[in-house]
Amino acid sequence: MNLNDLKYLIVGAGFFGSVIAERIANELNRKVLIIDKRNHIGGNCYSENDSDTGIHYHKYGTHIFHTSNQKVWDYINQFTEFNSYRHQVLSTYKNKVYQMPINLKTINSFYNLNLKPFEVNDFLKSEISKEKISEPKNFEESAILLIGRPLYEAFIKGYTKKQWQKEPKNLPKSILKRLPFRKNYNDSYYFSKWQGIPLNGYTEIFNKLLNNKNIEQKLELDFFDIKDKITKETIVIYSGQLDKYFDYKFGKLEWRTLDFVKKTMQVDDNQGTAVMNFAEEEIPYTRIHEPKHLHPEKNYTKEKTIVFEEYSKPDDGNEPYYPVNDEKNKQLAAKYKEEAKKEKNLIIGGRLGHYSYYDMHQTIESALNVFEQIKKL
Numbered sequence: 143m144n145l146n147d148l149k150y151l152i153v154g155a156g157f158f159g160s161v162i163a164e165r166i167a168n169e170l171n172r173k174v175l176i177i178d179k180r181n182h183i184g185g186n187c188y189s190e191n192d193s194d195t196g197i198h199y200h201k202y203g204t205h206i207f208h209t210s211n212q213k214v215w216d217y218i219n220q221f222t223e224f225n226s227y228r229h230q231v232l233s234t235y236k237n238k239v240y241q242m243p244i245n246l247k248t249i250n251s252f253y254n255l256n257l258k259p260f261e262v263n264d265f266l267k268s269e270i271s272k273e274k275i276s277e278p279k280n281f282e283e284s285a286i287l288l289i290g291r292p293l294y295e296a297f298i299k300g301y302t303k304k305q306w307q308k309e310p311k312n313l314p315k316s317i318l319k320r321l322p323f324r325k326n327y328n329d330s331y332y333f334s335k336w337q338g339i340p341l342n343g344y345t346e347i348f349n350k351l352l353n354n355k356n357i358e359q360k361l362e363l364d365f366f367d368i369k370d371k372i373t374k375e376t377i378v379i380y381s382g383q384l385d386k387y388f389d390y391k392f393g394k395l396e397w398r399t400l401d402f403v404k405k406t407m408q409v410d411d412n413q414g415t416a417v418m419n420f421a422e423e424e425i426p427y428t429r430i431h432e433p434k435h436l437h438p439e440k441n442y443t444k445e446k447t448i449v450f451e452e453y454s455k456p457d458d459g460n461e462p463y464y465p466v467n468d469e470k471n472k473q474l475a476a477k478y479k480e481e482a483k484k485e486k487n488l489i490i491g492g493r494l495g496h497y498s499y500y501d502m503h504q505t506i507e508s509a510l511n512v513f514e515q516i517k518k519l
């Protein structure tokens with residue numbers, strides 16, 4: 143690794159960094175160094191086989207690939223085939239299982255009714271009219287105005303409290319954008335044109351993206367340990383935390399993180415689905431993942447399965463997952479992004495660099511667009 147005559151340095155071997163590395167190496171036929179502070183490539187999409195059961199799992203939580211973007215779909219298909227998995231989410235509330243997002247099946251099971259789609263609006267209107275909210279001031283009021291108090295209290299309130307460790311009354315209305323709700327029986331989680339799980343997992347995609355004589359990889363290397371040695375001529379493509387790049391000079395951005403607790407169960411199938419939400423506040427985890435269900439095409443052992451309980455907590459700066467997109471943090475992120483524009487030969491992007499919740503297809507699309515800018519440098 144020679145930092146003196148380095149033209150391109152990529153920080154972070156997730157989708158953002160790895161797609162750009164592949165493009166520079168293949169299309170520009172230029173040398174590139176990609177580093178990651180973790181001991182593996184793939185960022186949060188990293189996947190591996192469980193050594194005991196052979197079940198392929200996603201180390202940082204279940205990842206479903208989905209997109210309606212032809213360019214992204216064509217690009218990713220050069221590196222993997224996908225299986226036919228279609229994502230569906232269920233939620234357990236008081237020992238009964240319901241479909242998520244809330245749809246007509248959820249409403250009818252919850253109220254023990256048999257409403258038709260055209261009757262849902264009037265039914266919910268009568269629920270909502272019991273409230274005295276005219277202009278919603280926060281997340282809780284917006285949610286109640288959308289689905290009525292009983293459904294909100296069953297499926298949204300406790301889950302949201304566990305996810306954010308804040309009272310829904312103290313959360314901004316803007317979070318409601320993430321509460322899809324349907325008046326029919328559609329139980330697909332995504333409406334994307336294409337979806338699935340890579341047949342051999344995500345890590346194989348990253349191995350293929352980075353398998354090029356022009357790409358040098360260095361793992362377990364933190365950018366901040368070499369930052370001082372980077373020359374001004376090197377183009378730095380940075381997908382680490384936005385605020386950290388600037389040494390937190392305007393203050394720290396807030397993040398949420400997740401803990402996963404793995405359990406091996408001596409049964410073939412523990413919950414019958416890949417992701418089960420747990421709506422009640424008293425149950426400490428938000429979800430249970432059972433990765434066996436992501437690969438219905440594989441012949442896994444019938445003797446065992448693995449599950450991961452998911453716990454949400456504030457990030458202490460070590461493993462940030464989700465940005466806290468409230469006004470205060472958005473403004474702070476915007477200030478750092480302005481600062482980034484002032485630096486020559488610096489490109490900041492990806493989930494951590496943009497302080498944005500990006501799905502994989504959005505990250506890849508953004509990386510392909512950034513590559514077009516890099517070509518002009």
Ligand SMILES: Cc1cc2nc3c(=O)[nH]c(=O)nc-3n(C[C@H](O)[C@H](O)[C@H](O)COP(=O)(O)OP(=O)(O)OC[C@H]3O[C@@H](n4cnc5c(N)ncnc54)[C@H](O)[C@@H]3O)c2cc1C
Pocket residue numbers: 153154155156157158159177178179180184185186187202203204205206207208363364365366381382383400463464491492493494500501502503505
């Ligand atoms: C729990 C969870 C579930 C998700 N589920 C889905 C899903 O179902 N479908 C979907 O499309 N998307 C999903 N996503 C989103 C998906 O993970 C992201 O879109 C994608 O990982 C973003 O890629 P990235 O390269 O920007 O970031 P990352 O994958 O986070 O990669 C950034 C890399 O930079 C490295 N890094 C950071 N700082 C430094 C430093 N100082 N020095 C060296 N290396 C550094 C990190 O170690 C990391 O490997 C999910 C995300 C989470 C958190």
